[in-house]
Each structure stands twice: as C-alpha cells, then as structure tokens.
Amino acid sequence: KASPRTHSYTKYNSWDKIQSWIASISSSNPNLISKQVIGNTYEGRPMTILKLGKKSSSTKPAIFMDCGIHAREWISPAFCQWFVKEALSTYGSDSQMTSLLDQMDVFVLPVFNVDGYDYTHKSNRMWRKTRSKKSGSSCIGADPNRNWNAGWSSSNPCSDTFCGYSPESEIEVKNVADFIRRNKSIIKAYLTIHSYSQLLLFPYSYTYDLAEHHSELLKVAEGASAALRSLYGTRYTSGPGATTIYPAAGGSDDWAYDLGVKYSYTFELRDTGRYGFLLPESEIKPTCEETMLAVKYIAAYLLCT
Numbered sequence: 001k002a003s004p005r006t007h008s009y010t011k012y013n014s015w016d017k018i019q020s021w022i023a024s025i026s027s028s029n030p031n032l033i034s035k036q037v038i039g040n041t042y043e044g045r046p047m048t049i050l051k052l053g054k055k056s057s058s059t060k061p062a063i064f065m066d067c068g069i070h071a072r073e074w075i076s077p078a079f080c081q082w083f084v085k086e087a088l089s090t091y092g093s094d095s096q097m098t099s100l101l102d103q104m105d106v107f108v109l110p111v112f113n114v115d116g117y118d119y120t121h122k123s124n125r126m127w128r129k130t131r132s133k134k135s136g137s138s139c140i141g142a143d144p145n146r147n148w149n150a151g152w153s154s155s156n157p158c159s160d161t162f163c164g165y166s167p168e169s170e171i172e173v174k175n176v177a178d179f180i181r182r183n184k185s186i187i188k189a190y191l192t193i194h195s196y197s198q199l200l201l202f203p204y205s206y207t208y209d210l211a212e213h214h215s216e217l218l219k220v221a222e223g224a225s226a227a228l229r230s231l232y233g234t235r236y237t238s239g240p241g242a243t244t245i246y247p248a249a250g251g252s253d254d255w256a257y258d259l260g261v262k263y264s265y266t267f268e269l270r271d272t273g274r275y276g277f278l279l280p281e282s283e284i285k286p287t288c289e290e291t292m293l294a295v296k297y298i299a300a301y302l303l304c305t
C-alpha cells in the first residue's frame with residue numbers, strides 16, 4: 001500500500017494512489033496536518049482538504065490552494081502532493097516554511113476534479129471538464145473554471161469550456177465555494193494551480209477592467225515570478241487573466257477575489273507548449289521546486305503585511 005515513505009512525488013499518480021496517500025499522510029503528523037472531507041464529486045469520490053499548520057487552539061489566518069481543477073493538467077496535482085511533502089519535511093529546518101506553518105494554516109485540495117482526473121488516467125488523457133450528465137444533453141461535463149459566480153454567462157454544453165447550466169451547478173465547485181464562504185474571514189490568499197503556459201494570473205478574466213488592487217497584485221506576482229526564475233531561469237509572465245491569456249467568465253480566482261480574498265492567483269505551470277499538458281515526468285521535480293519558491297514568496301509577503 002502506498003504510504004508517505006513509498007509514495008512517488010516524481011510520477012503522475014493515479015487517483016487510487018493519491019487517495020491512499022491522502023489517508024496516510026494526513027495521519028502521519030497530528031501536530032502539523034489533518035484532513036477534512038468537504039463533500040463528494042458527481043460520481044461519488046471524496047473531496048478531501050488537507051489542513052497544514054502548527055496545531056493551535058486559536059484560529060489562524062489561512063491560504064487556500066487547489067490543484068487539478070482541469071483533469072488533464074497532471075502537473076497540478078503533482079505540485080499539491082509535492083507542496084504537502086515539502087511542508088511536512090522542511091518544517092523545523094526551513095525558516096520560511098516553519099514561520100508559515102507556525103503563523104498560518106494552508107488548506108490544500110490535492111485534486112479538485114477527481115472524476116475528471118480519474119477519467120484521464122483510464123479513458124481520455126485530454127479530458128478537461130467534470131463528468132456530470134444532464135438528461136436531454138448527450139454532452140458530458142462542465143468546465144469547473146467557468147462555473148463560478150463571477151461574470152458567469154451560459155454557453156454550449158458540448159464545448160470544452162461549457163460554463164454549466166447555472167453558477168455552481170457542478171457539485172465539485174459548490175463544495176469548494178461553500179468551504180471558502182464558510183472560511184472567508186480567515187482565508188487571506190487563494191491559489192489555484194493549472195497548466196500550461198508559465199503564467200501567474202490574477203483578476204480579472206471576466207472583464208478588461210483592472211482590479212481595485214491591480215498594482216499590488218502585479219507587484220506580488222512579479223516578485224513571485226522572479227523567485228521562481230531564480231532557480232532554473234524559467235520565465236513566467238504576470239498579469240490580469242483577460243489580457244495575459246484570454247477573457248473568460250466564471251473563473252475561480254475572480255470569484256474568490258470578488259468574495260474578498262485579495263491575493264487571488266492562478267498559476268499556469270510548465271511548459272509553454274512543447275509538451276503542453278503531456279509534460280514529461282522528468283520535469284515534475286524541477287517544476288515543483290521552482291513553483292515552491294513562488295508560493296513561499298507569496299506566503300512570506302502575507303506574513304509581512
């Protein structure tokens with residue numbers, strides 16, 4: 001059975017292996033990690049959030065990070081697994097990680113779109129959406145990054161970017177939106193991990209209007225990108241989604257920002273198109289190492305402000 005010691009952090013693990021890992025890692029260190037199931041997916045798989053942070057009787061400010069919103073973006077869940085492993089293994093030795101986990105909690109959702117992720121392993125490697133079915137339509141699933149109540153507008157059910165029949169129509173999105181709403185007073189940052197293109201995006205994607213905190217969000221994004229680039233020279237572009245990648249309605253980062261989570265970022269990890277969603281396993285380690293620097297930069301900024 002997979003356990004923290006036998007789990008591979010440099011392979012794209014199946015959902016079954018990730019589920020076993022979640023069970024074992026979440027009971028490996030009661031002072032630093034716990035788990036909570038926030039609901040099930042359409043096909044009945046559990047959505048489990050890992051809570052990282054020094055156990056405290058008082059409520060601490062928190063960062064929320066999700067991976068695997070889009071099923072085919074396999075480097076994303078690989079990063080969430082890497083982040084959890086790094087947090088637990090460097091707490092006490094790495095000063096940045098130690099102060100982060102002493103002063104804040106980090107909620108990590110390793111795989112958001114579990115049904116879709118499992119489907120890419122077993123059926124169609126290029127699947128993107130959820131796997132929900134609606135009577136009357138032969139097309140399956142909605143894009144979980146178009147289904148949030150942020151500039152939401154309807155679209156074609158057979159499109160890969162179908163927005164769903166209404167905001168939060170996808171149970172996976174509703175489960176996470178409910179969790180963030182319940183915890184919005186303590187959540188200071190929302191990070192959502194995607195691939196590919198090497199971008200650090202922030203609101204808005206649903207409009208060309210600049211966010212109220214545009215200049216600060218850009219400054220932090222450029223600092224995080226510079227930290228990332230310092231390791232292997234990987235170049236990221238920072239900016240609002242609408243002008244940096246493309247306009248898009250119903251995105252999770254826009255929704256979190258409009259809810260009041262000021263530091264709301266979408267990471268588009270490696271690469272820039274050579275392999276795209278099929279990033280080789282040999283690039284998991286360098287991608288995760290450099291991305292750790294960007295996430296730790298944002299965390300350090302939160303702790304200093």
Ligand SMILES: NS(=O)(=O)N[C@@H](Cc1ccccc1)C(=O)O
Binds near residue numbers: 194205245249251252
């Ligand atoms: N990961 S991606 O290639 O699908 N790109 C993202 C870009 C994106 C990011 C944030 C809000 C809306 C859109 C997408 O959802 O299209």
Ligand SMILES: [Zn+2]
Binds near residue numbers: 069070
């Ligand atoms: Zn994506």
